[in-house]
Amino acid sequence: MGQGPTITTIAQRAGVSIASVSRVLNGLPTRQETERKVLAAAEELGYVRNAVARSLKSRRTHQVAFAMADVGNPAYLAMLREIQPVLKAAGYRLVLHSTDAVVADEIEVLHSLGERYVDGLIMVPLRVTEAHLAMLASARAPVVIIGSVPEGTPVDNVRADSRTGVRLALDHLHALGRRRIGLVNGPLDTVPGAARGAAYREALGALGLPYDEELVEIGDFYRAEGGRAVATLLDRVPDLDALMCANDLIALGALDVLRAAGRRVPRDVAVVGMDDTDLAAASWPSLSSVSLGSAERGRAAAELLLDRLRHGEREPRLVTVPPHLVVRASTGRAGAEEPRGDAP
Amino acid sequence: MGQGPTITTIAQRAGVSIASVSRVLNGLPTRQETERKVLAAAEELGYVRNAVARSLKSRRTHQVAFAMADVGNPAYLAMLREIQPVLKAAGYRLVLHSTDAVVADEIEVLHSLGERYVDGLIMVPLRVTEAHLAMLASARAPVVIIGSVPEGTPVDNVRADSRTGVRLALDHLHALGRRRIGLVNGPLDTVPGAARGAAYREALGALGLPYDEELVEIGDFYRAEGGRAVATLLDRVPDLDALMCANDLIALGALDVLRAAGRRVPRDVAVVGMDDTDLAAASWPSLSSVSLGSAERGRAAAELLLDRLRHGEREPRLVTVPPHLVVRASTGRAGAEEPRGDAP
DNA sequence: CGCGTTGCTGTAAACGTTTACCGTGTTTCG
DNA sequence: CGAAACACGGTAAACGTTTACAGCAACGCG
Structure with missing residues (x-):
């Protein structure tokens, strides 16, 4: 672990100048004999180029x-x-x-x-x-x-285009016949929270559904908080038939709470998450989720x-990546659903 | 984005030598007047130390x-x-x-x-x-x-100590009364595969259970392969009552297949995963898993x-991190279980 | 008053490369 | 055969720092 060899060491060993060593190592034209000597010396010494010195000179760090x-x-x-x-x-x-x-x-x-x-x-x-x-x-x-x-x-x-993303989710839920679609959002002072809230309202409008603030609940972007928000929402609006969740963790919280409340997913309540993380595929029922194309x-x-x-x-x-909806069991068609459960 | 200022620039501006600039910037003792001039110049020029040059000299890259x-x-x-x-x-x-x-x-x-x-x-x-x-x-x-x-x-x-880890899982299953405990492993030419296979055999011995190679199936460390291996195993040994899976993904595959086969988890078959990843908590039923303390x-x-x-x-x-078992629903006590499901 | 301290600052070398420039020896061609 | 062209290789400067060393002024003290 001592001082490694430098081009100077090689130059001495090969009996040439450091410039020649550098040229050989960089593949610049050199006489065969010189090249041979330099490469041999480098090999014997176990030489490795010093990246720091290179960067200093070349102004590139890679x-x-x-x-x-x-x-x-x-x-x-x-x-x-x-x-x-x-x-x-x-x-x-x-x-x-x-x-x-x-x-x-x-x-x-x-x-x-x-x-x-x-x-x-x-x-x-x-x-x-x-x-x-x-x-x-x-x-x-x-x-x-x-x-x-x-x-x-x-x-x-x-x-990303979370506006279109929310829109895709609501269109999907609407097409499945859902009309009482709740939104479980994260804090409105975050960029995603604000964007998703606005997009929800707008998408409802486009579908000809009324915006009902009763249907919106703010929690945080975590599972437990999401679940809590869903519980509140369920109390307030017992007849909701779908949940748009502002991210996958919230959606997992929603699944927890719905299960505990004896609501079947998707039959009674369809659930859509957002971000399409690994967790979406792992959950049961697997979670439909809007991919924002991370x-x-x-x-x-x-x-x-x-x-x-x-x-x-x-x-x-400027590059804008279009979102897409990944449909899984949590909004699946009839039959593709989880029965009433008795979770621990 | 042009050439940034260097200590030379500062030295000129402040009318001192580059050595003084360096000393001021490194907090070495300096006359107040010099320090003032240097700091003022540095401030005006928006100077930032060049990390590459520093590294070259100091032989530390941080x-x-x-x-x-x-x-x-x-x-x-x-x-x-x-x-x-x-x-x-x-x-x-x-x-x-x-x-x-x-x-x-x-x-x-x-x-x-x-x-x-x-x-x-x-x-x-x-x-x-x-x-x-x-x-x-x-x-x-x-x-x-x-x-x-x-x-x-x-x-x-x-x-890690996957030997003890497997042992913890088997002890747990044994304590729950399970006696036909299958192993779903990854390839044996991998370090974890080999270790877990050996540990399984050993742990069975310690519990006084016979080693039955019928109960062992090799797949790969992924969900689909794990599921396939479990399906094979179920066919061969219909009366198994627990599965030790060599990682969480395999365990998720096991849950998929068990559900499709109409076996209830944990009542009919208890399942333990390994690594205790985020997925373990996300799945349904949530997955008991051996944490190897990543x-x-x-x-x-x-x-x-x-x-x-x-x-x-x-x-x-040498530091060895002890494993621990995280018990969740997939090995939960009676009542803490998922009912027969009709998955998509 | 001279001399050793003390406190600060400047000069220059060093870290390990790359590269502009120049010198040397060989080739080519009129 | 002499000059021009050429191919290589060496010297040295540069990249932006840190730091050993030396210089110098002010100071205290005998």
Whole structure:
């Protein structure tokens, strides 16, 4: 674990200059004899190029950062799963930042781009504040934002379309004959919470259904809170026949509570989740869920970043990934349902 | 996005030498007046330290790599979730490597330590080959291996104890009165497959139950394959009353197949999974599962690495994380069960 | 008043590469 | 046969820091 060999060591051993060593190692034209000597020396010494020194000179680190709120969140993980191989294939390493849902941490990540330890950044901000915009305008490396960013912000941008997503879910429920469709949402001061709430109202309108605020309940984006919200909602509106849940965890909470209340899913109440996480397929009954294309967004972001790293300056691009509905048992047709259960 | 300011720029602006700038920025004793000028200049110029140049000089990158087979695997993710904050708190960035279950990729990661782009590495190898051992012996940076490594290998090592884990599960099933306990395993040429198979046999012995190879079926560590293996097993041994599954995905497949076959869980057949992933809590009935302490292993690995980075040479350490059984509905007591279902 | 401290600052070397530039020896061609 | 072209390879500078060392002014003390 001592001092590894450097090109200087090799140069001495091979009896040539460090410039020749460098040229050989970089495949620049060299006399065969020189090449042979250098390669032999490198081999014997077990030489490995020092990435730090290379980066200093070349101003390229071959690293890209991915910053999101929480390593544990399946939606971010779906992105990560796509981003990783794309970057790897292009010869980039991935530096992972978890900002713990703290805005100051996100700003810090943007600031640290100035340290030049990465060539670019893919970020999923919780919400985009003034501070974000200021940092983005002066960012010292290319940035791709997953999420919505105001018109004119000088970064590539990848968006989901939860509006259409909610719409797809409600259309589906409507087509199944459901008319009393509740919404179980997360906090309205979050970007997804606000968007999904508005989309719900709008989609109802498009279907010619009345908006009834009795049918809306706000909890949080977790299973227990979601379940609690559903319980409240069930008490208030006993005749509801479908639930649109703002994410899959809430939907799992809904399944728990419905089961405990003796409501059959989907016969009595159909349930739709959102994000189409792994959990949706694992649950019983399996959960119909609106995919907002996390994987596709991750891939698109990685490709935008690579493109910019390769081709330098160009107009910022906007990519919007369309959602799609994954139909499973929780909204399945008659017969595809779970019977009354006696859960522990 | 042009050339950022360097300490030279600051030095000129402040009318001092670059050495003074460096000293001020590193908090070394300086005259107040100098400090003021330097900080003012740095502030005006929006200076940020160049991490690459720093690393070159200091031989420290403040980066640590984590290498595992597959970003999508929940067990690795549980580790990652613990590793990330520990490293972050200590001022290290995390570089993520996914080796796609290819041994050559793992070797490559070990080799690339010579590039010195990280200060250390945490690796979860699929299996430890001769090539691994050779690379580990000559690794150019501290390495922590999660998994088992032969006595005497010069690396810190964190192990799970799946032997005890299987034992816990079988004890539990036995205590519930189950006597015909099947094993649904993954391939025997994998480390976990082999270990779990042996542990099953041993645990049966300890309980005074006969080992019946009829009760063992090999599939793969995925849901569909697991389900298929269970179907075969059910055909062959219709009277089995419990299933030990080598991971949670297999167990989910088991639930699918049992439900389709009209067997009630847990009344007719109790099911235990392994790894205690998020999916275990999401499924219905929720899945009893043996936790092998992925999170704890991740944390232990991160702490071992940090300790070594701080204190340099010391004897390699071995940490074994004890497993524990998480009891949920799939082995619940009578009444805590799912009734006969008519799944889609 | 001279000398050893003390406190700060500047010069320069070093970290390990890449690369512009120049010198040397060989080839080519008029 | 001499000049021009060429192919290689060496010297040295640069990337942006940190830091050993030396210089210098002010100061205390005998």
